[in-house]
Amino acid sequence: MTTMLLLLLTTALVNNVVLSQFLGLCPFLGVSKQLKTAAGMGVAVMCVVTLSSAITSLLYNGVLLPLKLQYMNTIVFILVIAALVQLVEMALKRYSRPLYAALGVYLPLITTNCAVLGVALQNVQQENGFLTSVVNGFGTSLGFFVAIVVMAGLREKIANNDVPESFKGMPITLLTAGLMAIAFYGFKFL
């Protein structure tokens, strides 16, 4: 139990997926203009990453490993993730319209979010078991959620500030991300 909690803390804060591993930068920079949309994206990523790390872990340990097909993992994982995102989207559309209305736009964007594939491959590289994989997936996506929500809050404030002309838009966003990365770097010494 303690190891699981520690893993959760490590993946969510110390090794933050966006700010120290640079995975999932596109949505982090692209969908962080408003707090509401950022939170929606964060929740959608959390659902998909946790689910996909469970399924890819089962597939790897149950099918690929016994058949000695480990080298196929990249191909299998990316297809599974793409299919999973489609399935989640269809299921949401059928069973929960309000949730679909809130998250639907973000779901197709998640297939090419490298955080999803990154977590699945990390689980394989670290030879994580099923439970560890799921906790790792959940912690990592929790880190993504925290980062994108904090970023959106900061950007909403920055929008009212007097930013130098050439730093408007992307440059000031990147600078903010850099400062956040320094702050998160502090967690390394916990």
Next chain:
Amino acid sequence: MFKQAWERLYNGLVKENPTFVLMLGMCPTLAVTTAAMNGLGMGLSTAAVLTMSNLMISALRNVIPQKVRMPAYIVIVATFVTVVQLLMQAYVPSLYDALGIYIPLIVVNCIILGRAEAYASKHPVWPSLFDGLGMGLGFTVALVCIGAVREFLGNGSVFGLTILPDTVDKIAIFTLAPGAFFVLACLTALQNKLKAPSATNTPKAKNRTCAGNCAACPSGCMGCAADAQAQKEGDDR
């Protein structure tokens, strides 16, 4: 034929440089450029995958049905990535260890699917091959430049060769994660200042082809995400 090949190479290296102008594939750009050598390795492996996948997709462009083209492209790209990964593991193990998880993640690099959709699926084999080569080399040049700057500022060396003497204090943060953001921020700010063409300061094309599918989006994830957000905001109203 040579003229066309040269035109594609020039397009990829300068006119539509994937990193500096199109701002695609930001994740590897920021993650592996801690040293010039890592940038070179990542750039060349991406270029190899991009060239081969462009060639294959262009050759199969009349065979792949329109509806399932995305999964087909992804499988082709993932195959070449696996080949490159195994080759690197066998022949350059130190680079393989340094790049780690970012090698298999070439699959989800926007540049590759972007070029497949925007160019290789519509043009004959030879131009597509040189398009992939040009884009790949443009990406390599950009990664090496960013890597060299970060290595010089953070470590006082370029390509592992020490340039600054030990008596000079180095700014170690440039080889760490935050440094990547700062270098790229200064670069885009400079582009804005000099009015150099870049995805961040040119008016975006009105009719994008992405329709919510990021992989199908030639203007890449960021444009697509912005689209999605605009659409969402429209829905809210």
